[in-house]
Amino acid sequence: MRQIIAVELVDPDETFTVAADSRDVRAWESTYGQSFWGDVSFTKLAQLGHLASVRTGAYTGSWAAFDARCTSAEGAPADDLLTAPEEPQDPTRTGATDGGSALSPSDSAASPPTSKRKAKPPSPPSSTSSSLLTRSA
DSSP, X not given: OEEEEEEEETTTTEEEEEEEEHHHHHHHHHHHTSOSOSSOOHHHHHHHHHHXXXXXXXXXXXXHHHHHHEEEEXXXXXXXXXXXXXXXXXXXXXXXXXXXXXXXXXXXXXXXXXXXXXXXXXXXOOHXXXXXXXXXX
């Protein structure tokens, strides 16, 4: 899920676009204790815009300050994604391969370590046990 939200703030005037995604929806659901899906109101969209703005660094204030300054938070066309601020790339994250999210069996982090030791051969019978089997003369 990716939604571009055009945000307009006053005092001082500021306009920007932000890309909200599933991280922001989960944050909204965690904050407000309900599912985001269903009836979507202007308030929900503004709250989602605030969460995405904070996550991306486009805005650093509280929801109350954002709400007091926000004159518009509207879904924008996907073309506006180009004007949305870019998030810094995580250098530890690898790019997508075949679209799957499962780790490869050859990935050393996913494969359990294997033992290189061979099983011990059975021990020969001890001398006490062999003396029990011999007859005494």
